[in-house]
Amino acid sequence: MLEGINMIGDLEWEVPIGYVPDMRVPGRFFLSRALAETLEEGAVRQLANVATLPGIVKHSLAMPDIHWGYGFPIGGVAAFDMTEGVISPGGVGFDINCGVRLIATPLTEADLAGKKRELIERLFSAVPTGVGAKSALRVSNKDLTAVMVDGARWAVERGFGTGADLVRCEAEGAMPGADPDAVSAKARQRGVPQIGTLGAGNHFLEVQVAREIVDPEAAKVFGIAEGQVCFMVHCGSRGLGHQVATDHLRTLESALAGYRIHLPDRQLACAPIDSPEGRAYYGGMVCAANYAWANRQVIMHEAKKVFAELFGIDYDAMRLIYDVAHNVAKFERHDVDGASTEVCVHRKGATRAFGPGAPGIPREYAGVGQPVIIPGSMGTSSFLLHGTTTAMQKTWGSTCHGAGRVLSRSKAKKEVRGKELREHLAGEGILVRAHSDSALAEEAPEVYKPSREVVRVVHEAGLSNIVVRLEPLGVIKG
Numbered sequence: 001m002l003e004g005i006n007m008i009g010d011l012e013w014e015v016p017i018g019y020v021p022d023m024r025v026p027g028r029f030f031l032s033r034a035l036a037e038t039l040e041e042g043a044v045r046q047l048a049n050v051a052t053l054p055g056i057v058k059h060s061l062a063m064p065d066i067h068w069g070y071g072f073p074i075g076g077v078a079a080f081d082m083t084e085g086v087i088s089p090g091g092v093g094f095d096i097n098c099g100v101r102l103i104a105t106p107l108t109e110a111d112l113a114g115k116k117r118e119l120i121e122r123l124f125s126a127v128p129t130g131v132g133a134k135s136a137l138r139v140s141n142k143d144l145t146a147v148m149v150d151g152a153r154w155a156v157e158r159g160f161g162t163g164a165d166l167v168r169c170e171a172e173g174a175m176p177g178a179d180p181d182a183v184s185a186k187a188r189q190r191g192v193p194q195i196g197t198l199g200a201g202n203h204f205l206e207v208q209v210a211r212e213i214v215d216p217e218a219a220k221v222f223g224i225a226e227g228q229v230c231f232m233v234h235c236g237s238r239g240l241g242h243q244v245a246t247d248h249l250r251t252l253e254s255a256l257a258g259y260r261i262h263l264p265d266r267q268l269a270c271a272p273i274d275s276p277e278g279r280a281y282y283g284g285m286v287c288a289a290n291y292a293w294a295n296r297q298v299i300m301h302e303a304k305k306v307f308a309e310l311f312g313i314d315y316d317a318m319r320l321i322y323d324v325a326h327n328v329a330k331f332e333r334h335d336v337d338g339a340s341t342e343v344c345v346h347r348k349g350a351t352r353a354f355g356p357g358a359p360g361i362p363r364e365y366a367g368v369g370q371p372v373i374i375p376g377s378m379g380t381s382s383f384l385l386h387g388t389t390t391a392m393q394k395t396w397g398s399t400c401h402g403a404g405r406v407l408s409r410s411k412a413k414k415e416v417r418g419k420e421l422r423e424h425l426a427g428e429g430i431l432v433r434a435h436s437d438s439a440l441a442e443e444a445p446e447v448y449k450p451s452r453e454v455v456r457v458v459h460e461a462g463l464s465n466i467v468v469r470l471e472p473l474g475v476i477k478g
């Protein structure tokens with residue numbers, strides 16, 4: 001473990017004020033000794049840098065999937081006072097509302113026998129993948145405005161799914177406060193052809209089986225049983241979100257001096273929440289977040305159609321369990337020194353994990369806490385968990401978002417042979433389909449931390465509790 005960091009619990013560490021100059025609050029992160037060797041000094045420094053930002057409340061936080069990111073670490077969570085505090089694109093990430101949804105089908109693993117290859121091929125044809133993937137949808141500029149305001153509801157109203165899907169999305173698939181005027185023509189241009197496309201790299205659509213039910217009662221509430229085939233969709237706001245982040249970072253950087261904000265790293269560019277620049281970024285970010293919910297809704301619909309046709313099952317027999325955002329900033333009410341207070345929570349590679357009875361979670365899940373979806377890798381377990389009261393108290397109702405990368409893309413390309421990886425996974429019964437084997441190398445299971453250990457940390461630290469462990473059966477990658 002790095003020097004100058006204090007262990008304050010079995011799985012909890014503190015980065016004291018003074019670790020870098022001008023820290024206003026301490027940093028805190030959650031990690032086991034087994035994961036300590038994955039901790040990058042640069043990511044801890046970023047965690048400490050975040051603690052220097054104006055108006056940060058209580059702590060700069062990071063989850064066990066912590067790794068180096070743009071400005072803020074990935075796995076980072078920070079809340080800011082609504083008057084004194086700032087909003088920062090670095091605390092959200094370039095892929096605004098990158099997120100995950102999990103869908104349960106009525107099939108078992110045995111039903112897939114002899115059809116798995118065809119299933120993966122059909123999914124690969126139905127869902128456009130790859131960097132510049134284009135959608136079959138024809139969307140006008142006016143439609144795009146509606147997408148950015150209405151999110152998943154836009155898709156449902158056009159026949160991509162049903163109204164029941166909406167309540168099973170965080171924010172019901174559309175955050176309020178979208179400002180289409182804060183989205184540039186270039187961002188629109190990138191967004192128009194990409195609705196319903198997966199993208200590349202880390203994004204995926206994965207067929208999984210619920211291998212182990214850890215919490216039978218919660219699993220029942222979430223509607224998932226042992227042996228059930230599910231599928232998981234991971235993607236975000238594509239080129240539109242990236243462009244929104246790029247555009248606003250430029251504006252925020254040039255406004256820093258005017259607000260007398262001095263940063264240890266310009267990648268933390270930010271502005272007061274209630275300033276023209278801060279409001280514009282928020283309004284643009286919401287547009288991108290809503291676009292991402294529409295995107296995942298369309299992809300889910302296309303994938304459900306493939307399952308329905310191939311296995312002769314009812315479209316409506318496939319049920320969205322939940323959809324979570326893991327790159328977003330939100331205005332939420334939390335307990336601050338005993339008073340319910342509105343703060344701006346940034347989650348950058350972190351998942352909301354609201355506990356039982358918290359506002360904003362579907363009524364059907366209120367007694368358990370919200371579903372939390374944590375992907376692992378194409379060769380290791382993914383998890384369904386539920387949010388907790390401890391998370392509400394310690395992490396602004398947040399937990400990790402994945403296993404977290406340990407090997408850079410360039411190193412992975414040198415160390416892993418994509419073809420060998422694909423054949424090895426096939427030997428384990430996991431069929432992988434991508435445009436190229438070389439793209440697979442960057443996404444090999446060993447480029448990520450071990451998902452079981454990362455999830456064990458959040459479970460034992462009480463930030464979210466494991467409900468189901470899922471194993472991959474087949475994956476489509478960009």
Ligand SMILES: Nc1nc2c(ncn2[C@@H]2O[C@H](COP(=O)(O)O)[C@@H](O)[C@H]2O)c(=O)[nH]1
Pocket residue numbers: 065074098202203204206234349375376377378379381382401402403404405443448472475
């Ligand atoms: N089940 C799968 N999980 C995967 C795959 N590729 C990546 N991942 C996990 O997703 C998170 C997402 O993180 P992000 O920061 O890239 O959005 C990542 O940390 C991995 O744990 C996959 O093919 N299947």
Ligand SMILES: [Mn+2]
Pocket residue numbers: 095098099203235236
């Ligand atoms: Mn993403």
Ligand SMILES: [Mn+2]
Pocket residue numbers: 098099234235326
């Ligand atoms: Mn993501």
